[in-house]
Amino acid sequence: MLLDKHGVLGPDTWRHLGDDEPAADGEAVTISFKRWQAEGERWREHSGPLGLRLPNDIAPAAIAAALDRVALVVLNFPRFVDGRAYSQARLLRDRFGFRGELRAAGNVLRDQLLFMARCGFDSFEVDTERARAENWSTAFREFDLFYQPANDRAEPILWRRLRNWQTAAE
Amino acid sequence: MYHYDEYDRRFLEERVAQYRDQVRRRLAGQLSEDEFRSLRLMNGLYLQLHAYMLRISIPYGTLSSAKLRGLAEVARRWDKGYGHFTTRQNIQFNWIHLEDTPDILVHLATVELHGIQTSGNSFRNITTDPFAGVAADEIDDPRPYCEIVRQWSALHPEFSFLPRKFKIAINAASEDRAAVKIHDLGLNLRRNAAGEIGFEVLVGGGLGRTPILAQTVRDFVPRRELLAYITACLRVYNQYGRRDNLFKSRIKILVQSLGIEKYRAEVEDEYAAMGAERDALALPDAAVAAMQAQFAPPAYREAANDDAELRRAQAAEPEFARWIERNTRPHKQAGHAIVIVSLKPLGRPTGDCSASQMETVAELADTLSFGEVRVTHDQNLVLPHVRKSALYDLWLRLGAADLATPNIGLASDIIACPGLDYCSLATARSIPVAQALSRHLAEREVAIGPLQIKISGCINACGHHHVGHIGILGLEKNGAESYQITVGGSDSARAALGGIVGPAVAADEVTATVDRLVDTYLRLRRDGERFPDTYRRVGLAPFKEALYVAR
Amino acid sequence: MTDRVLKLVTGNRLHDGTVVYFAGSGAWTPQIDDARLVEDKDGAALLAEAQAGSPPHPAVGPALIEAVRDGRRIVPLMLRERIRAFGPTVAYRGD
Numbered sequence: 001m002l003l004d005k006h007g008v009l010g011p012d013t014w015r016h017l018g019d020d021e022p023a024a025d026g027e028a029v030t031i032s033f034k035r036w037q038a039e040g041e042r043w044r045e046h047s048g049p050l051g052l053r054l055p056n057d058i059a060p061a062a063i064a065a066a067l068d069r070v071a072l073v074v075l076n077f078p079r080f081v082d083g084r085a086y087s088q089a090r091l092l093r094d095r096f097g098f099r100g101e102l103r104a105a106g107n108v109l110r111d112q113l114l115f116m117a118r119c120g121f122d123s124f125e126v127d128t129e130r131a132r133a134e135n136w137s138t139a140f141r142e143f144d145l146f147y148q149p150a151n152d153r154a155e156p157i158l159w160r161r162l163r164n165w166q167t168a169a170e
Numbered sequence: 171m172y173h174y175d176e177y178d179r180r181f182l183e184e185r186v187a188q189y190r191d192q193v194r195r196r197l198a199g200q201l202s203e204d205e206f207r208s209l210r211l212m213n214g215l216y217l218q219l220h221a222y223m224l225r226i227s228i229p230y231g232t233l234s235s236a237k238l239r240g241l242a243e244v245a246r247r248w249d250k251g252y253g254h255f256t257t258r259q260n261i262q263f264n265w266i267h268l269e270d271t272p273d274i275l276v277h278l279a280t281v282e283l284h285g286i287q288t289s290g291n292s293f294r295n296i297t298t299d300p301f302a303g304v305a306a307d308e309i310d311d312p313r314p315y316c317e318i319v320r321q322w323s324a325l326h327p328e329f330s331f332l333p334r335k336f337k338i339a340i341n342a343a344s345e346d347r348a349a350v351k352i353h354d355l356g357l358n359l360r361r362n363a364a365g366e367i368g369f370e371v372l373v374g375g376g377l378g379r380t381p382i383l384a385q386t387v388r389d390f391v392p393r394r395e396l397l398a399y400i401t402a403c404l405r406v407y408n409q410y411g412r413r414d415n416l417f418k419s420r421i422k423i424l425v426q427s428l429g430i431e432k433y434r435a436e437v438e439d440e441y442a443a444m445g446a447e448r449d450a451l452a453l454p455d456a457a458v459a460a461m462q463a464q465f466a467p468p469a470y471r472e473a474a475n476d477d478a479e480l481r482r483a484q485a486a487e488p489e490f491a492r493w494i495e496r497n498t499r500p501h502k503q504a505g506h507a508i509v510i511v512s513l514k515p516l517g518r519p520t521g522d523c524s525a526s527q528m529e530t531v532a533e534l535a536d537t538l539s540f541g542e543v544r545v546t547h548d549q550n551l552v553l554p555h556v557r558k559s560a561l562y563d564l565w566l567r568l569g570a571a572d573l574a575t576p577n578i579g580l581a582s583d584i585i586a587c588p589g590l591d592y593c594s595l596a597t598a599r600s601i602p603v604a605q606a607l608s609r610h611l612a613e614r615e616v617a618i619g620p621l622q623i624k625i626s627g628c629i630n631a632c633g634h635h636h637v638g639h640i641g642i643l644g645l646e647k648n649g650a651e652s653y654q655i656t657v658g659g660s661d662s663a664r665a666a667l668g669g670i671v672g673p674a675v676a677a678d679e680v681t682a683t684v685d686r687l688v689d690t691y692l693r694l695r696r697d698g699e700r701f702p703d704t705y706r707r708v709g710l711a712p713f714k715e716a717l718y719v720a721r
Numbered sequence: 722m723t724d725r726v727l728k729l730v731t732g733n734r735l736h737d738g739t740v741v742y743f744a745g746s747g748a749w750t751p752q753i754d755d756a757r758l759v760e761d762k763d764g765a766a767l768l769a770e771a772q773a774g775s776p777p778h779p780a781v782g783p784a785l786i787e788a789v790r791d792g793r794r795i796v797p798l799m800l801r802e803r804i805r806a807f808g809p810t811v812a813y814r815g816d
């Protein structure tokens with residue numbers, strides 16, 4: 001199942017193709033980065049929505065040119081302690097202006113969800129049973145204050161405080 | 171001193187609530203130890219040999235008397251009545267129960283303390299000069315910048331799962347008392363020709379298995395751009411730092427394998443591409459000024475330079491005179507002194523402090539030092555603003571609490587990590603070695619003069635042995651403790667890594683070996699030369715030879 | 722003291738971190754002398770038994786260690802394990 005950044009569980013409507021699996025007409029599918037590299041032009045013509053799965057050791061710049069065609073990018077956390085995809089997410093959003101869906105896959109756990117959401121992820125492949133047992137949907141609301149600017153555009157405490165200081169001085 | 175506002179307080183409340191739920195899930199069996207480990211570490215909770223160990227962050231080594239009392243209470247209520255000050259200017263408690271930790275953190279939050287990011291693969295406590303704000307040789311007070319970086323780095327969404335831990339130090343004085351060159355990222359505060367404040371950014375220093383000194387990435391980053399530039403440094407590390415081998419995952423290995431030029435080019439490319447993100451991170455002058463206002467100097471009363479009376483007391487009591495000479499430093503405010511409170515009484519575990527000693531220091535800070543206390547990376551405490559006229563009284567009262575050993579900077583002021591008596595990673599004990607050495611050398615330490623002995627209980631080098639004038643590394647050989655000894659290291663502005671003097675020695679040979687090295691130094695030194703200077707001049711050979719001859 | 726090296730399982734108690742030893746039948750004890758001591762060849766089986774059960778497991782990081790029997794006492798071979806069993810070798814200054 002998929003969890004969205006509002007904490008709602010829902011089905012995954014995409015099919016994630018293996019490297020020799022064909023797509024049906026109009027079907028929403030994701031393909032691997034490798035496949036995109038080899039057959040990119042063909043996939044541009046695919047009649048349905050297209051998503052890309054990017055391994056965490058490939059710089060997002062490598063798919064910058066694909067982003068106008070792609071509605072979903074899936075980033076991977078092979079182990080939850082491997083945090084490369086956080087930077088990939090920030091770059092895809094901030095540097096390359098990707099507006100589509102950004103999804104976290106792999107070893108996604110409750111206590112990393114908020115970090116991910118702040119870096120620009122908006123959906124998460126989760127273990128449904130655990131997500132229910134541990135009440136994952138509340139993980140996004142554990143903090144409402146942050147010290148640093150991120151992709152969620154929350155006003156950082158440092159800046160907010162400065163605004164208060166300035167109004168107080170006026 | 172910085173005080174929390176409603177935002178900081180709320181943030182900490184939210185954090186403690188989150189942690190309480192994590193502990194609940196762990197005790198209920200919902201989280202595996204593997205999953206929980208990384209969560210508890212992000213709140214400073216380790217599992218050591220005897221129990222859980224809780225490490226509390228002391229941001230840039232600055233404490234108020236209220237905080238120190240809060241720590242004393244943790245020691246008394248939830249531990250065995252003492253804590254251990256570390257080389258990262260933090261404190262750790264050795265006998266903590268997991269089930270108590272949420273309550274401990276609630277208690278600490280009331281005095282604006284926490285354990286966030288005292289472990290884990292993210293930003294660690296930011297350190298600086300323990301004399302910040304009072305040192306006579308300071309360009310600008312580093313603490314406002316430390317606090318800004320501390321806040322920016324707290325639960326950073328992008329950099330909380332770095333390849334490995336990340337330590338930042340800021341130095342703002344001409345003498346580097348923050349050891350920036352042994353940090354993952356070091357910042358040297360500077361003023362450029364136009365008089366603007368900025369930072370030299372150094373990257374890739376660290377001790378451990380592969381000791382390397384940091385190298386300069388950029389000579390001058392204007393303070394406005396500080397956070398943005400650090401972000402670029404970190405982003406390159408987060409993407410390219412190694413994650414396949416724990417021992418190669420620090421940024422120093424990345425910088426070493428790319429070479430500083432290539433690393434710098436990567437950072438500069440990233441920085442140039444940052445665009446809007448750079449603006450979002452820009453530090454406006456007003457923000458810095460507002461933060462600086464938090465660190466305004468205390469309201470010193472005009473103090474006559476009453477040195478005459480002080481000199482009389484010194485003449486009358488040589489013990490007091492010795493303490494003044496060893497344990498006080500010049501203050502930039504006339505009539506005041508910086509006092510170093512020794513946590514190294516002879517034969518006691520280095521850096522340990524009992525609850526009642528903490529309360530004594532808190533009390534003395536309230537009456538004599540504007541309620542302020544500092545922690546040094548040499549594991550001592552500092553009362554930063556003491557009127558000279560109060561020094562004699564202070565000395566008596568510290569002495570009564572066994573806190574006035576006149577040994578700062580001398581042979582018995584040893585730095586030692588907890589080692590195998592507490593630490594689950596240790597290969598040998600550190601504390602007994604330090605105890606034996608300090609007892610043995612104390613008698614002639616005045617004749618020896620400044621000498622830094624640093625001891626680590628394993629290759630992780632928490633005792634900074636590589637940069638000790640004499641460094642001692644505890645190893646294990648066929649089930650027995652053995653110790654590798656280095657000489658000539660230094661953590662000053664001319665930082666240097668020590669050279670290995672010979673094969674590792676057995677535990678009962680350490681004292682005699684160090685004795686010979688000290689003798690060799692005394693024989694070779696030219697008028698008043700410090701150990702690392704002698705070493706730089708004569709090299710490793712005479713030290714090796716002295717040991718070889720003895721064998 | 723017999724020199725025969727035997728095996729036992731140790732860990733740290735989940736809720737408070739106390740050093741504990743596997744005593745058999747799902748029980749853990751802070752007293753090393755009450756630990757279940759087995760021959761070297763039975764170590765793996767003992768560890769498996771100690772690790773069994775559904776979460777939360779009462780002990781964190783169960784591991785096999787070596788020890789010898791000294792009369793009624795059990796003494797671990799490695800210094801590290803003796804320190805875990807008998808406490809730090811240095812006095813601490815709590816009050």
Ligand code: SF4
Pocket residue numbers: 587588589590593594595596597626627628629630631632633
């Ligand atoms: S140097 Fe090793 S033994 Fe000492 S505290 Fe660090 S990890 Fe533990």
